[in-house]
Amino acid sequence: MDTDNPYALDVSSAVMAFDGCADLSAISVVLGNGGLPGMQTLLFHRGELIGDATEGIPSVSEIERVDDGVLRVTYPFTYQGESHAEASGRAVSTFTWSEAEGTVERTGDLPVYDAPLPEAASTPAEDPSAGSAAVSKDELYVLTNLGTRNDTTGFCFGSAQGVTCYGKHNNSATLPATGAPTSVPDLVAVGDGAPMGFEGPMPNEIDLAPGESHVHRGIACTATEAGFDCSNQETGAAISVAGPDVELTQPTR
Numbered sequence: 001m002d003t004d005n006p007y008a009l010d011v012s013s014a015v016m017a018f019d020g021c022a023d024l025s026a027i028s029v030v031l032g033n034g035g036l037p038g039m040q041t042l043l044f045h046r047g048e049l050i051g052d053a054t055e056g057i058p059s060v061s062e063i064e065r066v067d068d069g070v071l072r073v074t075y076p077f078t079y080q081g082e083s084h085a086e087a088s089g090r091a092v093s094t095f096t097w098s099e100a101e102g103t104v105e106r107t108g109d110l111p112v113y114d115a116p117l118p119e120a121a122s123t124p125a126e127d128p129s130a131g132s133a134a135v136s137k138d139e140l141y142v143l144t145n146l147g148t149r150n151d152t153t154g155f156c157f158g159s160a161q162g163v164t165c166y167g168k169h170n171n172s173a174t175l176p177a178t179g180a181p182t183s184v185p186d187l188v189a190v191g192d193g194a195p196m197g198f199e200g201p202m203p204n205e206i207d208l209a210p211g212e213s214h215v216h217r218g219i220a221c222t223a224t225e226a227g228f229d230c231s232n233q234e235t236g237a238a239i240s241v242a243g244p245d246v247e248l249t250q251p252t253r
Contacts, residue, residue: 015039015060020047023069024097024104028060041073043104045097050104053095058111061090069097072244074169077111089115090185092169092244108245141204143214145223154227154241163219165228165241173239173246175219175230181239183246 016027028041038057043050053073062074077089093108143165145154156165162176173183206214208223215221221230226242236252 015063017063017065017071018044019065020044022046022065023099024071024095026053026063026071026073026095028063028073031057043095045104053093053104053106054110056110058091059087066094069099071095075111077113079117080114081117088117090169090171092171092185094244141206141214141216143206143208143221143223143228145210145228146207147210147223147225148227154223156221156228156230158216158219158221160217162232163216163221163230163239165221165230165239167227167241167246168244171241171244171246173241173248175232175237175239177217177219177232178235179237180250181237181248183239183248 014027014029016025018025018027023045025044025047026041027044028039031038031040039060040057041053041060041063043053058075058077060073061076062072064072064074066072072092072094075091075093076087077091078084078087079089082088089111091109091111093106093110096105096107097103098105139159141158143156143158143163148154154165154167156163158164160177162174164172164174166172169185171183171185173181175181208214208221210223210225213220213222215233218233219230220233221228224240224242227240229238229240231238231249232251234253236249238249240247
């Protein structure tokens with residue numbers, strides 16, 4: 001394999017973001033013809049091979065160019081009981097070229113295979129006819145971030161049960177009225193698998209510019225330049241969703 005020339009690779013089924021003039025490019029090619037699927041992701045600096053992106057050979061579903069020297073890579077993975085075709089997990093890593101160091105720095109997550117399916121993704125939506133535990137339509141609201149709307153990021157669904165905020169790639173975090181926050185990659189916004197029983201169109205849309213806040217039943221959400229920061233004023237738990245990045249703060253009281 002002539003790795004000095006990326007065009008010599010067999011890229012018929014590859015995932016790539018390659019530009020020979022860019023500070024950072026990547027090509028992911030499928031390895032093997034049987035057994036566990038895997039992909040080797042090669043990184044390039046201005047067309048010259050740097051090396052492998054990771055030590056393992058995780059599959060790659062998307063390579064997104066963020067900047068001339070920044071790439072965002074999405075890795076699909078399986079939860080317990082899922083086949084490779086059913087893989088619903090997503091891990092996102094960001095690779096950044098450091099001109100000063102002459103190296104690539106990685107931040108974010110890598111796939112963890114066969115982990116338990118997150119509770120928020122496996123719990124069926126509540127039946128509105130089930131009684132007091134159901135979500136009241138009067139309590140439903142949606143927050144939209146005017147600073148990120150054009151990038152289809154930065155919105156939250158909320159009710160008396162808590163709030164779920166979404167970032168890029170539908171990476172999400174849920175801050176409940178009681179208990180610990182959770183995060184789920186690629187969580188659907190409505191329909192089967194939606195958080196906290198949200199179904200159908202959302203009423204009570206509230207538009208927030210970055211820096212503006214909304215408080216509902218003790219949960220305060222502030223729009224930021226890249227998404228939302230929400231905190232539970234009673235438990236001290238908090239979530240932050242900014243683009244594809246999600247951070248959780250566990251309850252302090």
